[in-house]
Amino acid sequence: xxxxxxxxxxxxxxxxxxxxxxxxxxxxxxxxxxxxxxxxxxxxxxxxxxxxxxxxxxxxxxxxxxxxxxxxxxxxxxxxxxxxxxxxxxxxxxxxxxxxxxxxxxxxxxxxxxxxxxxxxxxxxxxxxxxxxxxxxxxxxxxxxxxxxxxxxxxxxxxxxxxxxxxxxxxxxxxxxxxxxxxxxxxxxxxxxxxxxxxxxxxxxxxxxxxxxxxxxxxxxxxxxxxxxxxxxxxxxxxxxxxxxxxxxxxxxxxxxxxxxxxxxxxxxxxxxxxxxxxxxxxxxxxxxxxxxxxxxxxxxxxxxxxxxxxxxxxxxxxxxxxxxxxxxxxxxxxxxxxxxxxxxxxxxxxxxxxxxxxxxxxxxxxxxxxxxxxxxxxxxxxxxxxxxxxxxxxxxxxxxxxxxxxxxxxxxxxxxxxxxxxxxxxxxxxxxxxxxxxxxxxxxxx
Ligand code: AMP
Numbered sequence: 001x002x003x004x005x006x007x008x009x010x011x012x013x014x015x016x017x018x019x020x021x022x023x024x025x026x027x028x029x030x031x032x033x034x035x036x037x038x039x040x041x042x043x044x045x046x047x048x049x050x051x052x053x054x055x056x057x058x059x060x061x062x063x064x065x066x067x068x069x070x071x072x073x074x075x076x077x078x079x080x081x082x083x084x085x086x087x088x089x090x091x092x093x094x095x096x097x098x099x100x101x102x103x104x105x106x107x108x109x110x111x112x113x114x115x116x117x118x119x120x121x122x123x124x125x126x127x128x129x130x131x132x133x134x135x136x137x138x139x140x141x142x143x144x145x146x147x148x149x150x151x152x153x154x155x156x157x158x159x160x161x162x163x164x165x166x167x168x169x170x171x172x173x174x175x176x177x178x179x180x181x182x183x184x185x186x187x188x189x190x191x192x193x194x195x196x197x198x199x200x201x202x203x204x205x206x207x208x209x210x211x212x213x214x215x216x217x218x219x220x221x222x223x224x225x226x227x228x229x230x231x232x233x234x235x236x237x238x239x240x241x242x243x244x245x246x247x248x249x250x251x252x253x254x255x256x257x258x259x260x261x262x263x264x265x266x267x268x269x270x271x272x273x274x275x276x277x278x279x280x281x282x283x284x285x286x287x288x289x290x291x292x293x294x295x296x297x298x299x300x301x302x303x304x305x306x307x308x309x310x311x312x313x314x315x316x317x318x319x320x321x322x323x324x325x326x327x328x329x330x331x332x333x334x335x336x337x338x339x340x341x342x343x344x345x346x347x348x349x350x351x352x353x354x355x356x357x358x359x360x361x362x363x364x365x366x367x368x369x370x371x372x373x374x375x376x377x378x379x380x381x382x383x384x385x386x387x388x389x390x391x392x393x394x395x396x397x398x399x400x401x402x403x404x405x406x407x408x409x410x411x412x413x414x415x416x417x418x419x420x421x422x423x424x425x426x427x428x429x430x431x432x433x434x435x436x437x438x439x440x441x442x443x444x445x446x447x
Contacts, residue, residue, distance in 0.1 A: 006032045008061050011109035016057065019105060025050030027218035032058045034214040038190060042206050044217035046196040047165075048342045051218065052102045055162050055192050059086050060103070062160065063135055064110040082113075082133040083157035087185070089141055089178065091168040092312060093118040093289060094296075099164060100138040112136060117153070119143040120289040127152045141169065141177035148184060155184045163209075166195040167202050172312070175205070182209070197335055228341050230353045232365065232376045234386045237358040237393070240328060241269065243384045244356060245276040247326075248306065255299065256324040258308045259340050261331065261395075266308045269328060273306055280306035284313045311336050314343070327355040330364040332395070334371040359390045 003016050003024055024032065027049045034041050035058035045051040063085055088103075090096045096116045103114040115129050117139040123146065130152055137144075137153075147153035161182075163169065169178060191210050195202050206213070235243045248256060258280075260266040266282040273280040281295040281304055292313070298304035311331055325344045331337055337355075344351025355376070357365050369375050380386070 001029060007036050008032065008057055009064065009110070011064070012057055012061055012106060015106045015108050016053070021053070025054075025218070027051050027216065028054045028057070030214075030216040031055060034216065035059065035190075035192060036061060037214075038062075040190060040210040040213035041192040042210055042213040042215045043192070043194045044196070044198060045194055046218070046339060046342065049218040051164075051194055052099055053106065055088075055164075055194065056099070056102050056106050059136065059160055059162070060107045060110055060112060063112055064107075082135060084134050084137045084153070084155065085157060086136040086160040086162070087155060087158045087181075088136070088138040088162040088164060089144070089169065089181070090138065090164045091140065091172050091174065093120060093140060094292065094313065095165060096138045096140055100136075103136050103138065107136075114138065117143050117147060118289075119146075123147070123150075123152075141174045141181060145177055145180060148181075155181065156186060158185045158189055160190045160192065161185060162192045162194070164194050166193050166205070167197045167199065168312070170199075170201055170205065196339070228344055228351045228353050230341060230355075230376050232355045232357050232378045233384070234378055234380055235356050235358060235384050236386045236390060237360060239384055239386075240356045240358065241272045243381060244269075244326065244328060245273065245278060246381065246384070247354065248278055253324045254305055255302060255322060256306045256326055257299075257314070257322055257340075257343055258306055258326040258328050259314065259331070260308060260310060261329040263310055265329065266310055269308050273308075278305055280304070280308055282308040284310045287313075311340070314340070323351055325351065325353045327353070327357075330355060330357060330361045330368065332364065334364070334367045337368045338372065359386065360392045360395055362392070364395075 001023060003013055003021065006024065006029075008016075027043065027045045031041060031043055031045075031051070031054035035055060041055075043051065043054070045054070088096075088099055090099060093116075096118050100114050100116045107114065112135040113133065114136040115126070115134050115138070117126050117130075117137060119140065119142055123143075126143075126147065127150075130147070144153065148155070163178070169175070191213075193206050193210060193213070195206075233243060233247070244258070247253065258269065260269055263282075263284040263286050266284050270280045270282045281298065283292045283295050287295075295304065295307060299307040308328075322344045325341050327337065327340060331340065341351075341353035344353055355365070365376070
């Protein structure tokens with residue numbers, strides 16, 4: 001099946017061909033016609049399935065086919081600039097940047113404009129860009145609401161809404177922000193919801209948002225990816241760092257993506273690897289946008305040997321055919337293991353996924369093996385034999401004392417509408433945040 005049978009315009013097909021895609025992925029095969037039909041969509045798809053093109057291509061088609069000349073739903077003011085017609089919400093800055101890059105690339109032969117809005121960078125340049133008129137806006141929820149509050153963004157003419165990685169957004173505590181944003185959109189619109197997992201919370205949210213959606217699910221190819229050699233290295237808790245250094249040096253691993261559970265853990269590991277003369281940098285929500293972008297660029301071009309990341313920061317990183325992924329600590333959520341190792345062995349390339357597992361994590365390992373329905377081979381490295389009498393200790397999850405509720409130590413806190421706004425310098429999280437007064441408390445349904 002080729003892209004040309006899906007009903008996309010010649011201008012979009014040209015960009016797709018130039019990008020080097022020959023065939024649509026399974027999610028694209030299903031999503032593109034569904035979005036083109038104008039109805040709502042509920043899609044189960046993870047990063048790596050081609051989901052981004054699955055929604056950006058048909059959105060570009062729809063918006064370039066039909067001129068956005070509907071009258072403003074909520075304003076009688078004549079408008080000078082072109083209104084925002086599509087809004088794509090993402091949980092993280094990285095994902096927002098990546099999605100918008102796709103919009104620009106796939107849309108290079110159509111006359112539509114796009115931009116990102118996210119926190120951690122100045123507001124003014126965003127305000128200036130907005131003034132020029134934008135067709136497609138890719139945003140993280142918190143900063144978007146900052147703009148709403150300042151009156152620098154108008155969402156009253158959105159025709160298509162996309163919630164990308166909706167499960168992550170709920171996990172990160174963005175539900176209130178999203179509901180406030182939904183309340184500002186025209187009731188009549190097309191809604192597309194993409195989520196890797198379907199908890200009862202996501203299901204309830206989807207049913208409140210979507211109107212008779214087409215439901216599609218990408219096969220979980222990561223679960224069956226046999227191009228990834230997975231291995232567990234049992235090791236004592238306090239020997240992990242030495243083992244990691246040993247493995248990297250022994251096997252001459254390069255371009256290694258290492259996952260830690262916390263931001264603090266990521267920083268500590270980078271410090272230790274640096275002491276071991278291994279070139280490494282960390283990306284997580286406490287890093288400035290510039291630092292993250294720099295680290296990612298170095299990692300992509302091969303000049304950085306090791307990139308240490310937390311799960312949330314790593315979402316949305318588009319790195320293909322990564323040779324090595326290391327779980328320095330196992331994730332608390334078994335699905336995250338699948339996400340993590342999905343970074344490697346893509347597109348038929350062989351990759352290696354190594355997990356350093358101490359006695360505290362045996363339960364997490366069992367959960368992962370249950371999810372992927374296969375036992376993972378163990379290899380004990382001579383000199384790093386774990387103490388058979390070691391007692392498990394509770395896993396330290398993070399620095400914010402939110403472990404009881406949060407599955408993810410580095411997620412953004414949910415906001416209370418009454419909270420005092422923080423200075424921008426204090427607004428650092430995986431996404432972006434800062435409390436604001438409620439824009440609307442109206443619960444949002446579609447119609
Ligand atoms: P995504 O799941 O949207 O993050 O996409 C994962 C990766 O697949 C990205 O590097 C895309 O550039 C790539 N990709 C998307 N669609 C296709 C396609 N039809 N053929 C080959 N690669 C693709």
